[in-house]
Amino acid sequence: MPNAPHPKLPNDESRTLWVIIAFWALVFAAFVFSFLTVDYSNVQVVSYSEIKQLIRNGEVKQALLEDFAITVSGADDFAAATPRFRAVTPSQGDPELLPLLETYGVEITAAEPRGVSVLSYILPWILILGVYLWFQRRMLGQIGGGLGAGGLGPGWLGGLFSGRYSRPNESRTRTTFADVAGQEQAKKEVAELVEFLREPERFQRVGAEVPHGVLLMGPPGTGKTLLAKALAGEADVPFFSTSGSEFIEVFVGVGAGRVRKMFEAARKAAPSVIFIDELDSIGRIRGTGLGGGHDEREQTLNQILAELDGFESREAVVVLAATNRPDVLDPALLRPGRFDRHVMLNLPDRSGRRAILDIHAKALPLADPSDLDAIADGTPGFSGADLKNLLNEAAIQAARRSASSITVGDLQEARDKVMMGTVRTLAIQPKEKHRLAVHEAGHTAAAFYTPGADPLYKVTIIPRGRSLGGTHMLEREEHHTLPEDYLHSQLTILLAGRAAEKHLLGNVSSGADDDIKRATELARSMVARWGMSDDIGPVDLRQREDLVSGSGDGPAARTCRRNRRKGR
C-alpha cells in the first residue's frame, strides 16, 4: 500500500492527453485524406459550359468523370503538366455529355464512386461515448480516488478506503529523544520500546511479549505527539501517524476500512510505529449517549480492537495513541493486550521547563541565555507548547524592534502576553478606572494578607485579552492536591474584589461577574465533591458528570490555574 497510494492522478492526466491527441490525429487524417484522393495542383476550375465548349473545340483528349465533377485535359496523359480544367457537373444530369465526349473522341475515365466509409458513421458515436465515459470516470475519481485493494483496478472509489494516515517519509527531519525534554519519566518508558523495535528477535528468544499498545496521556501541549515521533525517529522505523477523527466518514464502514488499511500497511512495513492522535474521538465508551449510538464510531473502535488483538506477538508493530481524556476511553481499549501500557505526561516542573526552553531557544539569538532561568521560574503551569509559543512571541517582539537578539525585556513581555493576553486599547472613564483599581486592589490585598495563598506576581488595570484588569499570582510548584485552607483563601481572594468595591465605594458593580462564577464553581466542588462541608460530609453529590474530567486533581488544578492566570 505505501507505494500505491493514488495511482489515479498521473493516470488521469495521461488519459486526457491521449484523448486529445487521438482527436486531433483523426481530424488531421480526414483532412489530408480528402486532399490526397485527387491531385488538384495545376487544375483550373471553370464553369460547366466552358468545359463543354472546350470539348466541342476539340481541345480535350482526356476526361475524368467523377460523382459530381468532370476534369478534362488537353494532353494524352493525365500526368502531363498541361493545364487541366475542372467543373462541377449539374446534379440534374446532362444526357448530352457522354455522347458529346464520344463524338469528339475523348478518352473517358470514370472514377469509382466514392462510397461513404463506415468510419464516418461510427466515429461520432465513438467520440460521444468516449467523452461520456471520460467524464464519468473523472467524476468517480473525484469521489473515490482509486479502489486500491478492491479489485476493480485502480481508479474506482478507492480513496474512501485507503485511509488518511500520513505515510512514512524518509526525508522528514528525524526527531529523537534529544528533542524531548522535561518528560523524563515518560521518556524512559517509551525508550524501552526502542530496543524492541530495533531487535525484536532478542525478545522473541526468551518468549517475551512486548506491549503493542502504548497510551500517552497528558494535558494538551505536553508533547505526546513529539514523544511518539521521537520513538520512531530513535528506532529508525517507519512512522504512520493519523488522527482519530480522520477515520470517521459519513459512510458507515469506511472508518473500519481505513483502520484495516493502515494496520495492513504498518504490518508490511514492520518494524514500524503507528500513532493515533486524539484517540478519545473514536475510543469513547461504547453504547453511551442518548438517542441511539454512533455506529460509525463504534465500528471503527471495534476494528481497532480487533486489529490490536490480531498482531502476532512476533510482529514488531507498536501502536501509540495519545489522548488528554483517558477517563472517557472505552475500558476494552485499556485492558492488557491492547493499550495496556499507560504513559503519563505531566506539566513540566521548573527544571523541565528550563530544559524545554533550552531546546526551543537553540535556534534563537538570545542576548543572554541565562535569562531563561528567570522565565522558567516565572512560568509554572506552562506546558511545552506554551513555552514554545512564549519564545516565539519574544522572537516576534525582537523582530518588531528590528533588533538582532532577543533581550530579557522581550521575554518578559512575551510571558505577560501569553499569560494575560494582548494589551487592549480601551477608553476607560476615570470613574470606571477608579472602580477597577479598587477591585483589583481588593484582590491584591486579600492575596497579600492571606497566609498560604500563592505569591503575587503583578497587578494591573490595563485591559488585556478579555479582562479589564488582573491580579496575577504564580502557581506554587507541584501541587497535585489542594488543601482546604488553600481553597478557602482562593475563595476569599476571588470575592475580595467585590468586597473592596462594596466597602470603599459603597456599592458593587457587574465587574465581579466572573469572580462570582468561579468562586461558586469552586465552592460547589468543595462541598459536593471534596466533602469540605461538615454539615454534609464526604458524599459525592456532583450534578453533571460530563463537565468534570474524572480524576481528582485535574479539574481542581485547572480551576486554580485559571484563577491565577486570568484573575480579575
Added chain:
Amino acid sequence: MAQPREHADETAARVDEAVSTLLKDAEAEATGIITRHEKEVRALIDALERKEVLDFKEIEACLKSVVSVVTPLTRKNEDDGSGM
C-alpha cells in the same frame, strides 16, 4: 440533556446552602481584611491608578508600609525568586 440526579432534592438544597455559606464566609473574611488594612489598600489603589501596573515589590511597598503582617519571611524570598 437532563440526567437524573442521584440524590434527594433535600440534599441538593443542603448543598446549595453549604455553598452559599462558604461564599458568604469568604466574602466576610475579604471584607474583614480590607477593613483592617483600609489605609494600605487605599495607598495601593492610588498607586495602581497612577501607574496602572504594579509588580510585587511595588505592591509590597504599598501594603507593608505600616504594620508588619503575618506573611512569613520565607514567602517573601520565594516571591522575589519566582516573581521575576
